[in-house]
Amino acid sequence: MSEPIIQVRSLGKRYRLGTSARLDRTIPEMIEQTVRGGVRSVVRGLGGRAGRGRAGSGGRGRGKREQRGGGERGGRSLWALRGVDLDVQRGEVVGIIGRNGAGKSTLLKILSQITDPSEGRAVIRGRVASLLEVGTGFHPELTGRENIFLNGAILGMTRREITGKFDEIVDFSGVERFLDTPLKRYSTGMAVRLAFAVAAHLEPEVLIIDEVLAVGDAAFQSKCIGKMKEVAGDQGRTVLFVSHNMDSIMHLSDRVMVLDGGRTSGCMPVEDAIHAYFESFTERGDVPLIELPRKVLADRAATFSGLTVTGEGGQANLVACGRGMRVDVDMVNVEGVTAGQCGVIITNEQGHRVVVFQSRFHSDLVLEKLGAKTRVTCEVPSLSLVPGTYHIDLNLVEQGRMVEYVERAGTFKVVFADVLGTGRLPNSQQGHFVIPCEWRVAA
Secondary structure (H helix, E strand, O other): OOOOOOEEEEEEEEEOOOOOOOOOOOOOHHHHHHHOHHHHHHHHHHHHOOOOOOOOOOOOOOOOOEOOOOOOOOOOEEEEEEEEEEEEEOOEEEEEEOOOOOOEEEEEEEOOOOOOEEEEEEEOOOOOEEEOOOEEEEEEEEHHHHHHHHHHHOOOHHHHHHHHHHHHHHHOOOOOOHHOHHHOOHHHHHHHHHHHHHHHOOOOOOEEEHHHHHHHHHHHHHHHHHHHHHHHHHHHEEEEEOOOOOOHHHHHEEEEEEEOOEEEEEEEEEHHHHHHHHHHHHHOOOOOOOOOEEOOOOOOOOEEEEEEEOOOOOOOOOOOOOOEEEEEEEEEEOOOOEEEEEEEEEEEEOOOOOEEEEEEHOOOOOOOOOOOOEEEEEEOOOOOOOOEEEEEEEEEOOOEEEEEEEEEEEEEEEEEOOOOOOOOOOOOOOOOOOOOOOOOOOO
16 A cells, blocks of 8 residues: 555644744844844744744645654643644544544644644645635735735746636636635635635645535535546545544545544544544533533633523423424623624434524524624524434634634433324434325325
């Protein structure tokens, strides 16, 4: 067997708590260094800074790239990753799953050369394109057209190569009308479409994708999944991607890695990995919502602090099929929220989304001018789900940008009620919903 295209050994990343990360020398420091040591030294300083990867652009040119840990010392610290080993062969599609805060994004950032490991090493034998965060890797002042050529150049492609792919990229992204508009004028969805189109079409050996595709519409997500299948299957390229969508994980992945608390047991068969992922939720016990792991913007404190699910008869976490349900969501640290939306996402035991209730969609309710502590209530007049156990994810979106997402913030059961008048209901293997209908036989 040939050498793995991705080879990770004993990889770890430690963050120091209570201090600000220092990225490199500042510009004033480099100017002072120029005065002392001449132009050559500052050029080396700028080269060191430019050598660090940026999300959305990935590797620099072809060939093997290796990152080794630097051994950070001192202070209180948190290990985001520890002892991670991974081998990925050319043409494989490897999914990465885990709860919020499990270390998924940290791993992808190391492999994309955005951050250095604290210990261990990572080797990638090929050109990498990464799509990690919306808007990063693109320059907001440049037009869509200019950003396509910029990203291609960063990937080590010639202008002729980029021009040859240009029409495909524009057609896939669907932003042709806005091609000569500065990126800062794009909506979040437009920026994601263009970023994915560039990353997928500029022929990287390795495509690394975080869950940014979740902000696209359903049609574009389906288009992206099809392109990822094409990149991996027909073109033989390697795909490494993070997703909370278990349907995508099942349909795309050859193998799956589960990260839990920064550690992993390695890659597993897809069904085994998904089972292990959901098992990790049952082990956490009665942890208060405010303490649950969550995906949150770096400059925001935790928001969701409490969740209560009540059935029509007042029973906690128990809803009769076809009857009403009330969901109370408590939030803190929301005084500055403007044009906000709260979402209640119901998933089944397999992690599939079955229904989404969004404040703006269902009630045209915009969250703003909130108090330090706020309760938002979602009243569902009739929850027509088949009997079974369901989970609730919570999200907060502000001006089209995801502020916070909590997986499995709560759990409730839907129990039998004779809503069809026949004494029978479909089960979870037959469908998600119980919807009345009329049957007739024509003579």
